[in-house]
Amino acid sequence: MAPSPTRISIFLFGNEARGDDALGEHLHAMLQETFAADPAAYAHIQLILDFQLAPEHIFDLKSTDCGIFVDAHTDADSGVQWQRVQPGSQLHFSSHYLPAESLLFLYESTFGEPPPPCYLLSLGGESFELEQTLSATAQQHLAVAFKLIQEKLALLAQSPDSGAPASRIAESG
Amino acid sequence: MNDKQIVIEPVSRVEGHGKVTLLVNDAGVVTQARLHIVEFRGFEKFIQGRPYWELPMVVQRLCGICPVSHHLAAGKAIDMIAGVDQLSAPALKLRRLMHFAQVLQSHALHFFHLASPDMLFGFQSPIEQRNIVAVIRQYPDIAIKGVKIRKFGQQVLEAISGKRIHGMAAMPGGMNAPLTHDKILPLANSVADITDWCEQTVQLVQTLTEQNADFHRQFGEITSPFLGLTGPQGELELYDGNLRVMTADGTLLQDQFPCTRYFDLIQEQVKSWSYMKFPFLIQQGPEQGWYRVGPLARINICDQITTPRAEQARQVFKQQNGTPAQSPLLFHWARMIEALHCAEAIAELLQDADILSDDLQRSGNKRHEGIGVIEAPRGTLFHHYKIDDEDRVTMANLIVSTTSNNQAMNETIRSVARQHLDGKQLTPELLNLVEVAVRAYDPCLSCATHAVGQMPLQLDLQHESGALIDHLQRNSDGSITHAH
Numbered sequence: 075m076a077p078s079p080t081r082i083s084i085f086l087f088g089n090e091a092r093g094d095d096a097l098g099e100h101l102h103a104m105l106q107e108t109f110a111a112d113p114a115a116y117a118h119i120q121l122i123l124d125f126q127l128a129p130e131h132i133f134d135l136k137s138t139d140c141g142i143f144v145d146a147h148t149d150a151d152s153g154v155q156w157q158r159v160q161p162g163s164q165l166h167f168s169s170h171y172l173p174a175e176s177l178l179f180l181y182e183s184t185f186g187e188p189p190p191p192c193y194l195l196s197l198g199g200e201s202f203e204l205e206q207t208l209s210a211t212a213q214q215h216l217a218v219a220f221k222l223i224q225e226k227l228a229l230l231a232q233s234p235d236s237g238a239p240a241s242r243i244a245e246s247g
Numbered sequence: 248m249n250d251k252q253i254v255i256e257p258v259s260r261v262e263g264h265g266k267v268t269l270l271v272n273d274a275g276v277v278t279q280a281r282l283h284i285v286e287f288r289g290f291e292k293f294i295q296g297r298p299y300w301e302l303p304m305v306v307q308r309l310c311g312i313c314p315v316s317h318h319l320a321a322g323k324a325i326d327m328i329a330g331v332d333q334l335s336a337p338a339l340k341l342r343r344l345m346h347f348a349q350v351l352q353s354h355a356l357h358f359f360h361l362a363s364p365d366m367l368f369g370f371q372s373p374i375e376q377r378n379i380v381a382v383i384r385q386y387p388d389i390a391i392k393g394v395k396i397r398k399f400g401q402q403v404l405e406a407i408s409g410k411r412i413h414g415m416a417a418m419p420g421g422m423n424a425p426l427t428h429d430k431i432l433p434l435a436n437s438v439a440d441i442t443d444w445c446e447q448t449v450q451l452v453q454t455l456t457e458q459n460a461d462f463h464r465q466f467g468e469i470t471s472p473f474l475g476l477t478g479p480q481g482e483l484e485l486y487d488g489n490l491r492v493m494t495a496d497g498t499l500l501q502d503q504f505p506c507t508r509y510f511d512l513i514q515e516q517v518k519s520w521s522y523m524k525f526p527f528l529i530q531q532g533p534e535q536g537w538y539r540v541g542p543l544a545r546i547n548i549c550d551q552i553t554t555p556r557a558e559q560a561r562q563v564f565k566q567q568n569g570t571p572a573q574s575p576l577l578f579h580w581a582r583m584i585e586a587l588h589c590a591e592a593i594a595e596l597l598q599d600a601d602i603l604s605d606d607l608q609r610s611g612n613k614r615h616e617g618i619g620v621i622e623a624p625r626g627t628l629f630h631h632y633k634i635d636d637e638d639r640v641t642m643a644n645l646i647v648s649t650t651s652n653n654q655a656m657n658e659t660i661r662s663v664a665r666q667h668l669d670g671k672q673l674t675p676e677l678l679n680l681v682e683v684a685v686r687a688y689d690p691c692l693s694c695a696t697h698a699v700g701q702m703p704l705q706l707d708l709q710h711e712s713g714a715l716i717d718h719l720q721r722n723s724d725g726s727i728t729h730a731h
Contacts, residue, residue, distance in 0.1 A: 091293065091308035124411055125311030129360065130398040183383040184391050204293045 079118040079231040083138040084223075085131060087124045088146055094199025094212040097146040097219075099123065101197070104220050119227065127172040132181040140234035141192035142223070143174040150200035150211050154218045156226065159192045191234045195223060267681055268520075269664050277668060280660035281520055282653070282685065291643040299328050299617070299634045303417045306630070309645075310691055312356070314412065315349035315404060316623035319486070320630040322417030323619030327507075328634060329419035330611025337604035338421040344596045345407050345416060346486045346621070351445075351589035352400025353624035354542070354582045357689045358448065359393025362579045365683055366455045370462060371676070389451075392444045396586070399434070399441050403593060406430040421608040428603070435597045442556070442590040449560045449583045456580055457567070465666075467575045467659040467684045470495040471537060472528065473544035474513075474651070476506075476622050481550030483561075483588065485622040492528060492538065493548045497570050500530065506620035509629055515646065523653050526646060537654035540626025541688065542581035547571035554595070557588035575659050575687040582689075623648050625689050649690040659684045 084105070088098035102123045109116040122134055127143070135141050143159065161182045162175030174194050181189040197215040199208075208216065229236040270279040294305055302321040307314035319342055326334065334342070364382050367389075383390040401411070406426060408414025415423040456463050477491045478484040481502075490504040490512060504512055515524035516533045527536035538544075547570060552558040561584055568577055596602060619630040626648025633642040663684045667677050 089308050089311065091305070122411070123413075125308075125314065128397070129356070129394045130401055132394065133398060180383070180394075183387070184394065204289045 080139045080234045081118050081120075081137070082140045082142065082227065082230055082234075083120045083122060083134055084142045084144060085122045085124070085127065085134070086144040087126050089125060091204060091206060093201040093203050093205045093207070094150075094209055095146050095202050096206075096208065097197040097199055097212055097216060098144045100208065100216055101144055101219055101223070104216075105223070108224075118231065127174065127177050129172065129177070129180055131177055132184055135177075135181055135189060135192075136185065139190050140230050141190060142195060142226070142230075143192065144195045144197070144219075144223070146199040146202075146212075147196040148199065148202065150198040150209075152196065152198040154198070154215050154222060155194070155196045156222060157194050157196075159194045161189060193226070195219060195226075267660060267685075269660070269668065271668070275669060275671065277661050277664040280657045280664060282656050282660060291645060294643050295640050297640050298638050299325055299632060299640055300419050300638070302630075302632065302640070304413070304415075306645075307412070309647075312691065313349060313353055313623055313625070315345055315416075316621060316628055317630070319346055319349075319417055320619040320621040320623070320628045321632075323621060324617035324630045324632050325417075325419045325619075327617035327619070328614050328632065330613050331420035331609045332611070333609065334421055335604075335606045335609055337425065337601040338607045338609075340596055340599055340601050341407060341422045341426070341607070342417060343486050344593060344602060345404060347589040347592045347596070348400040348403035348407075350485060350622075350624045351441075351586055351593065352397045352404070354586040354589070355393050355396035355400065357624075358452075358579060358583055358586070359390060359396075361686055361689070362582075363389065363393070365686075366452065366579065369459065370466070370680070370683055389448075392448075396441055396444060396590075399437060403434055406434060418608070420610050423607070425604055425607060426602045431597055431602070434593075438590065438594045438597060442587065442594055445583065445587040445590045446556055446560070449580070449587050452580045452583050453563065453567070456576070463576045464574055466680075467663045467687070468573070469575070469655065469658045469662055470573050471539050471655055471658075472500065472531070473547045473571055474528075474538045474540050475545045475548050475627055476620065477502075477549050478553075479503075483545055483549040483552045483557075483585075485545075485585075485589075490620070490627075491548045493571055495571070495573070500528070506629075507618045509618065509620060509631075509646075513646075515650075521653075523650055524646075525654050526651050527654075537658075538651065539655045540648050540651040541578060542585050542624075543572060543575075543578045544626065545622060546581040546584055552584075552588050554588050554591035556591055557584055560584045560587060575655075575684060578687045578689070625649060625691060626651055647691065649688070652688045652690065656685055656688050656690065659687070 086098035086102040088095045090096040090099050102121060105121060109119065109121070120134070120138065122131070124131070147155070159174045159178060161178035162173070174192065178189045178192060197212065197219050199212045199215070201209045201212075268281040269277050270281070271277050290309060294302065297305060302325055303318045306317040306321045309317045322342065326332075359382075367382060367386060405411055405414070408416040409424070417423075472495055473493045475491060476484045476488040478488045481491075489506060490501060490509065491499065492501040492504070492512070494500050501512060512529060513526045514529050515526045517524055525533070525537065527533045528538055530536065546561060546564060549561075552561050564572070564580060564584060568574075572581075615635070616633045617631070621628050628648055629644070629646040631644040632640055635641050660681055663680050664677070667680050
């Protein structure tokens with residue numbers, strides 16, 4: 075019997091009304107469309123769209139083998155980055171801001187066990203004002219990220235630890 | 248007299264890019280505190296030109312933590328535009344259920360993750376100890392209950408609106424869909440635990456407050472009027488009702504003031520140094536008329552709470568703290584009384600057959616103006632729209648609770664700084680106390696922009712000439728950099 079594919083949760087977050095902050099939402103839409111075309115092939119993947127990370131997301135992570143966090147980055151020059159995320163040693167937290175490292179720390183502290191392997195896919199944006207369009211740079215990064223995450227998903231389906239190494243894929247325009 | 252400026256930027260554990268400027272005179276006395284907030288400026292313009300029926304969906308994007316409050320305030324406004332003055336009973340109950348869940352999850356998030364470290368370990372305990380990490384280590388039961396209460400609130404919201412975000416719920420004149428038995432069952436099974444935990448937390452806050460009573464009474468001491476909604480019998484009302492104003496000495500200045508005439512009660516003042524406006528009671532003028540909203544205001548002004556356990560807690564609060572209670576730190580106690588009320592109210596509504604009903608829509612004769620006022624977790628929230636004959640928004644005025652508390656936060660910071668600043672040097676202790684003061688109000692500063700790469704914390708001391716006197720920065724790893 076073939077081994078079960080890795081169960082993967084992808085957390086995508088952002089605000090569609092805040093320019094490039096919506097990169098996570100746009101990638102969500104692209105992945106949703108891809109998955110809908112072949113549901114059986116992607117049955118092991120759960121997409122979670124939210125405005126931002128929050129403490130209760132530890133429960134979404136609990137039942138999976140691997141987590142991927144997708145978010146815009148305020149530094150457009152950072153391009154598209156893929157990196158492993160480890161639990162932080164501090165829980166930096168505001169009611170409106172929770173970084174992935176802190177969520178993993180919360181997971182570890184709450185459940186008394188290490189979180190599953192997790193990765194951060196960050197997409198550089200350059201405009202976070204009130205608008206509903208992506209900048210040209212963000213659109214470029216979105217296309218790169220869509221290709222990259224599909225490659226990573228194929229690797230991760232075999233093993234949740236196979237998502238490394240970290241990479242910086244694209245430079246800003 | 249030469250004033251020096253002390254700048255704190257941004258405020259940690261408070262969302263967004265906050266900055267605090269303290270103005271001190273030559274004698275080192277704090278003469279003014281200015282909390283600078285990058286608010287949702289521009290949003291009112293952003294929604295102009297859109298069809299009015301889109302409003303409940305669009306305004307959810309104002310804030311990633313309380314999108315439902317904006318959704319429902321806009322929903323009430325478009326009910327008015329749709330000519331519907333009275334929703335069907337099932338629609339009203341579903342909206343109330345949504346709102347209770349929203350307030351519950353927001354209050355849980357604030358108390359367990361932002362306020363509890365200060366209260367459990369003491370406001371003047373070592374900074375490195377006073378954070379949620381330490382709470383998790385020393386009080387894991389409290390921490391996980393906090394997460395579970397918030398999760399429960401989110402589950403109620405998802406059950407009603409269909410999705411975690413971008414769900415459809417409030418529509419002109421009603422609601423989109425009823426609940427179903429299969430969605431209610433898991434919620435009904437867990438609501439008793441949630442209610443018990445909320446009650447235990449109220450008792451915990453009471454105990455912690457009483458253990459450090461002098462500090463709580465004196466910290467950031469200010470006096471102000473309070474504003475909020477109450478029901479027809481003066482009861483605590485989060486979704487509906489009319490406006491009540493209580494003066495600082497407990498006298499009712501206004502009662503059952505119609506929400507649709509809010510502009511006859513309050514006005515907003517603009518100041519050159521802040522993006523945020525400064526609302527004030529017209530009757531008392533811009534200098535004296537600033538007021539407070541939110542949990543402390545609501546518990547102060549109401550005559551009763553309609554759910555028994557929260558009402559009992561309110562009576563204890565009132566006996567201990569008087570009416571109106573003024574200490575900013577009492578926001579925490581009041582907040583958890585409200586959380587208990589929400590849990591009780593959710594339990595009642597989950598047993599109500601109306602929430603399964605399809606009778607969710609009403610219609611009426613269209614109007615060109617709509618006003619929706621609601622008690623959001625952080626306080627009274629006003630949404631006011633005008634539309635043209637093409638159904639497009641021509642005017643939007645939104646007064647969020649953080650704006651109403653603007654001057655009160657400044658006054659509280661000034662009070663704290665007067666107590667703890669020597670006028671010469673910034674200290675991590677002062678920075679933390681300023682944060683404690685701001686945090687009590689749970690301001691919403693960023694409105695849903697959250698991307699990676701934000702939130703260092705820095706504190707600058709400047710002479711009025713602009714020369715930097717002192718600089719303090721909290722780094723992302725929690726360490727402090729101090730440059731003289």
